[in-house]
Amino acid sequence: MKYFVSPYNKSVNLKFPEKITVYDTTLRDGEQTPGVCLRTQEKLKIARKLDELGLHQIEAGFPVVSQEENRSVKAIVAEDLDAQILVLSRTKKEDIDTAIDCDVDGIITFMGTSALHLKHKLRIDQDDALNICMNSIEHAKDHGLFVAFSAEDATRTDLDFLKNIYSRAELYGVDRVHIADTVGAISPQGMDYLVRELKKEINTEIALHCHNDFGMALSNCISGLLAGADAVSTTVNGIGERAGNTSLEEMVMTLLLIYGVDLGFDISTFYELSQLVEELTNMKVPYNKPIVGKNVFRHESGIHVDAVLEEPLTYEPFIPELIGHQRRIVLGKHSGCRAVKAKLDECGINVSRDELCEIVEKVKQKRERGKYINDDLFNEIVRSVRGPFRF
Numbered sequence: 324m325k326y327f328v329s330p331y332n333k334s335v336n337l338k339f340p341e342k343i344t345v346y347d348t349t350l351r352d353g354e355q356t357p358g359v360c361l362r363t364q365e366k367l368k369i370a371r372k373l374d375e376l377g378l379h380q381i382e383a384g385f386p387v388v389s390q391e392e393n394r395s396v397k398a399i400v401a402e403d404l405d406a407q408i409l410v411l412s413r414t415k416k417e418d419i420d421t422a423i424d425c426d427v428d429g430i431i432t433f434m435g436t437s438a439l440h441l442k443h444k445l446r447i448d449q450d451d452a453l454n455i456c457m458n459s460i461e462h463a464k465d466h467g468l469f470v471a472f473s474a475e476d477a478t479r480t481d482l483d484f485l486k487n488i489y490s491r492a493e494l495y496g497v498d499r500v501h502i503a504d505t506v507g508a509i510s511p512q513g514m515d516y517l518v519r520e521l522k523k524e525i526n527t528e529i530a531l532h533c534h535n536d537f538g539m540a541l542s543n544c545i546s547g548l549l550a551g552a553d554a555v556s557t558t559v560n561g562i563g564e565r566a567g568n569t570s571l572e573e574m575v576m577t578l579l580l581i582y583g584v585d586l587g588f589d590i591s592t593f594y595e596l597s598q599l600v601e602e603l604t605n606m607k608v609p610y611n612k613p614i615v616g617k618n619v620f621r622h623e624s625g626i627h628v629d630a631v632l633e634e635p636l637t638y639e640p641f642i643p644e645l646i647g648h649q650r651r652i653v654l655g656k657h658s659g660c661r662a663v664k665a666k667l668d669e670c671g672i673n674v675s676r677d678e679l680c681e682i683v684e685k686v687k688q689k690r691e692r693g694k695y696i697n698d699d700l701f702n703e704i705v706r707s708v709r710g711p712f713r714f
Contacts, residue, residue: 325645326580326641326642327636327641332581332583339549339582340548343554343586344379344555345380345571345586345588346378346554346706347556347558348568349369349571349600350366351383351385352558352564352568353562353563356562356563356566356604359562361465362391363394366384366399369559370404372595372596373440373596374402376445376590377589378588380428381399382410383399383409383427384399385410386422393425396408396410396425396427396482400427408427409427410425410430411432412430412463413434413613414432414433414456415459422468426467428468429684432472433472433503434474434475436452436475436477436485437475437479439475439479448589451623456472456492460472460495464497468689469498469689470496472488472501473532474489474502474503475503476561477504478503479505482517482520489525492527493525495690498530499529499553500525500529500530502518502531502552503532504531504533505534507536507537507539507566508536509533509543511542514531517550520662529551530546530553531548531552531555532568533556533568533580534564534567535568536566540561540569541574543569544574555569556568556569560572560601560608561573561612562600569612570612572597572613573613575590576614580641591646593642593646593648595645604630614646617651618649620648621653623657628662632662652665654690660683678708682708682709685704
C-alpha cells in the first residue's frame, strides 16, 4: 500500500469537472516574489522539469518586461515542450505583439476590474475598461492565439460588472476567463458562490488564480473546481507575491489522494522539482511545508518511530517514494531504543541491551544540551559507550 487517507472522504459525493487544466506560473508570478530573479538557463531548467511532470500549460513569463525576459520566453518556446506555453500580457497592443513575436501558444491578458483598481491604479471607468479589454482580446484572437482574460482583483469586483466583462469577453472569442483572487481575500464559500453565479452567465472555461494571504489558496481552488471551474493556477512550493500562490504539489496531491482525481502527472518528480526551484530562487522551503517539506517524512518521537518502522502509514498519509522524497529517522530528546537500534543497524554496529540503553540516554542528554545529533556526534556517543568503530 502506497497511501492511506481517510475513508470518510468517499462518504460525500463530490463532482469535479471531467477535465481540469493546471497552468503553472512559477516562471511568472513565482518570479515576481521580491528578491527572485531567474536567468534564461535557470528558467529553462524549471520549464523542462515542469514538462517532465506532465503539466498542461506553463506561463513562461512576461516578455515585455525586459530583453532577458524576452529571450527566456523564446528559449522555452524553442524547447518544443509538450506543455502549451503562455505568457502574461497587459491589455496593450505592444504587449500582445511582443508575445506573438515570441511565438507562444497563448496569452493571459489582464486588467484590474475592482473599483479600487479602476479608480486608484488605472484611473478609468468601467466602460473604458470594457473597451480596452475587448480590443485586446480581439487583436490576440485575430493572430490565432489561445487567449485567457484575467479580471485582476476579481474577488473584490462588483458582480454585475464582472459578469458583464466576462460575457463580453466570451462574445469576443476568449478561450478562458480567470478569476484572480489577487489579495487572497475570498473564502471557499465565497468562491463557490462566485463560480456558480458566473456559470449562469457564461459557457467559457473558468480558471482560478488564488493567492494565499489567509492560507486558503488551496481550499479556494478546490471549492471553485467543485462549483464548476475548469482550471487552476499554481506555483512550485507555493511561491509568489506576498504569501504566495496555490502550491502545485499540494494541489495535485490533494486532488489525487484526498479526492481521487488523477490528472495523469508524473508525481515522482515533485521533490526534485521542489528542490530545483528552492535552489534557483534561493527561497527556502519551510521544513513543515506540506508534501515537500523536510519534516513531512522525518520522525523523532519514540512512539511514532516505533510505529513507522513497523508500518510507515501509521504516521504518514502516503509513502515518500511516491514523490521522490525520503523518510528520515531523527535522533533526539524524544528518541527511544528502537530508533537508536535502527540507526545502529544502518551503520552495521551491534551492541548489547545495556549499551543500547546507555547510548539512548546519552543521545537525549546531548540533544537537551543543544547538540544536533548528526552522524559525527552519534559516532562519538557510540565510541564513548563501546569503544572505537567505523561506520
